[in-house]
Amino acid sequence: MSVAKISLPKSVNRGESVAVRVAIQHPMETGYRVDNKGKLILKNTVREMNCLYNGALVFSAEMGSGIAANPYLLFYLVAKDSGLIQLNWVDDAGVKGTASALLTVV
Amino acid sequence: MVSFIFIMFGLGWGVSSFLICIADEGPKRAKRPQPPRSGIEFVSPEIRAFQEDDFSSPAMLWATRGEHLWQETAGPRGESCQSCHHDAAQSMKGVSARYPKIDEPSGALLNVEARINRCRTEKQKAAAFAYDSESLLALTAYVGLQSRGMEMKVTIDEKNKARFESGQRLFSTRIGQMNLACTNCHDDNYGRKLLNDTISQGHINAYPAYRIEWQDFGSLHRRLRACFYGVRAQLPTAGSDELLDLELFLAWRSQGLPVETPGVRR
Numbered sequence: 001m002s003v004a005k006i007s008l009p010k011s012v013n014r015g016e017s018v019a020v021r022v023a024i025q026h027p028m029e030t031g032y033r034v035d036n037k038g039k040l041i042l043k044n045t046v047r048e049m050n051c052l053y054n055g056a057l058v059f060s061a062e063m064g065s066g067i068a069a070n071p072y073l074l075f076y077l078v079a080k081d082s083g084l085i086q087l088n089w090v091d092d093a094g095v096k097g098t099a100s101a102l103l104t105v106v
Numbered sequence: 107m108v109s110f111i112f113i114m115f116g117l118g119w120g121v122s123s124f125l126i127c128i129a130d131e132g133p134k135r136a137k138r139p140q141p142p143r144s145g146i147e148f149v150s151p152e153i154r155a156f157q158e159d160d161f162s163s164p165a166m167l168w169a170t171r172g173e174h175l176w177q178e179t180a181g182p183r184g185e186s187c188q189s190c191h192h193d194a195a196q197s198m199k200g201v202s203a204r205y206p207k208i209d210e211p212s213g214a215l216l217n218v219e220a221r222i223n224r225c226r227t228e229k230q231k232a233a234a235f236a237y238d239s240e241s242l243l244a245l246t247a248y249v250g251l252q253s254r255g256m257e258m259k260v261t262i263d264e265k266n267k268a269r270f271e272s273g274q275r276l277f278s279t280r281i282g283q284m285n286l287a288c289t290n291c292h293d294d295n296y297g298r299k300l301l302n303d304t305i306s307q308g309h310i311n312a313y314p315a316y317r318i319e320w321q322d323f324g325s326l327h328r329r330l331r332a333c334f335y336g337v338r339a340q341l342p343t344a345g346s347d348e349l350l351d352l353e354l355f356l357a358w359r360s361q362g363l364p365v366e367t368p369g370v371r372r
Contacts (some may be wrong), residue, residue: 003170007161025167027322069321070164 001027003100004098005037006087011104020051020059022087024097030065042083046071053103079105097100115183135275137309138359139293147370148297150307153318157370160334165247165316165368168240168323175241181230188246190229198252203365206354209266215269216352218246219325243314249368250314258311258365260357265288270302273355276348282339288352290335303372306335310353312369319372326353329371332334 007021024046031043043065050060058070058077114275146154162164179186191197191231209224216224222245223234235242262270277288291300291309299305313326318329327344330352334341342348 003167003174004168005161005170020333021161023161023167025164025171070167071161097270 004087004089004097006085006099008085008101010067011106014079017076019101020075020077020085022051022071022075022099024048024049024071024089026070026091028063028065028069032065035094036080036105042092046091047074047091049087049089051075051080052084052086052088053077054081057091066078069101074105079103081105110370136355136358137293138361139296142309142360143296143364144311144363144366145306145371146312146366146369149370153372157312157366163316163368163370165314165370166324167309167348168244168314168316169247169251169368171261171332172244173248173252174254174315175245176248177219180226181232183231185230187225194248194252198249200253200256200344202250202253203256203259206260206350206357208269213265215347215354217326217350217353218249220345221247223248238328243323243325246314246325247368250365254367255363255364258357258360258363260361262358266354269351270354270358273351273353275353276329276352282334282337284337284339286337288333300347307359308356309358309363309365310356313372315369315371316365317371325367326356338354 003024004022004024007023009018012018026046027044028046029041029044031041033041035041045065045067046063048060048062051058059075061073063071082105083103084100085103086098087095088098090096146157156163157165173194176187179189187194201221202218205221206215207221207222208214209216214220219237219242222242226232229236235245280287280290288308291305295367296305297309313329314323315329316323317329325344329350330349331341331344
């Protein structure tokens with residue numbers, strides 16, 4: 001089980017651009033490291049993440065071993081209506097995670 | 107004032123020198139840096155900014171995980187931490203500021219990790235968590251978070267005096283191929299550079315903490331083991347009596363600093 005979270009401003013004006021911050025608890029194993037016994041540790045990174053705003057895709061990213069552990073991302077979207085921002089991610093092992101937050105547009 | 111007697115023993119070529127601290131009754135004569143300065147003062151502004159913003163702090167991910175675990179049931183009676191302790195904000199407030207502590211009646215010295223595992227095995231009747239497991243780290247972070255900003259304040263008394271003195275001795279005993287004691291770095295040389303690091307006073311008010319070097323969240327004992335490794339000494343096991351004694355002494359040394367758990371370090 002891992003934790004993911006989204007941070008949004010308390011409320012925004014219609015048409016304003018909104019900073020969306022996302023954090024995912026994930027080791028982002030590069031595939032280049034070895035364990036104490038010299039055995040290669042399998043690559044396991046968040047492969048893909050996307051963000052839906054009231055069901056519509058507004059942001060997506062493909063990640064790999066160049067991204068540090070526990071990735072933190074910041075992106076912007078334009079506020080239209082109040083509603084749900086939903087984050088989905090999946091890693092190389094097939095583990096999936098989600099997080100969501102409500103955007104209030106005034 | 108603090109009085110120290112340095113006694114050097116030359117033992118053939120594999121010279122080992124001991125720094126023996128003659129302290130009388132209890133902690134009164136033990137030395138600690140005055141005023142104490144948190145490790146956060148010795149890190150870069152970028153790392154500091156990480157710790158100061160709960161959202162960008164990777165350490166907070168573990169505390170959030172701990173908050174979920176607090177409510178998860180385990181064991182035959184299906185109890186969670188919450189079933190007995192209810193709201194952690196109240197029941198766990200101040201706990202991390204006053205640990206490690208002697209448990210009555212067993213007499214064992216318990217840090218927060220060990221205390222949580224006691225509850226796991228004796229109260230919940232569930233299997234203990236491994237020392238540096240994600241679950242134990244997460245719960246320790248969550249319990250620690252409830253004391254954030256409170257002053258570190260461990261009490262040294264008749265019950266824990268022997269353990270305290272053992273920790274104090276360990277802190278000033280030279281060890282490893284480098285033949286260095288903790289005090290040589292964390293009392294004598296704080297503020298100076300060691301490779302890429304600035305040596306701090308070696309306080310424990312941020313632990314468990316996220317270390318950029320680890321790309322991971324880890325326990326105080328993992329950090330201490332890294333210092334043993336640094337001087338090429340034998341590594342004590344996480345959770346061992348030796349590290350608990352050190353932890354008690356270090357908690358006393360950190361007295362007055364605000365709890366930063368879950369902290370961020372280089």
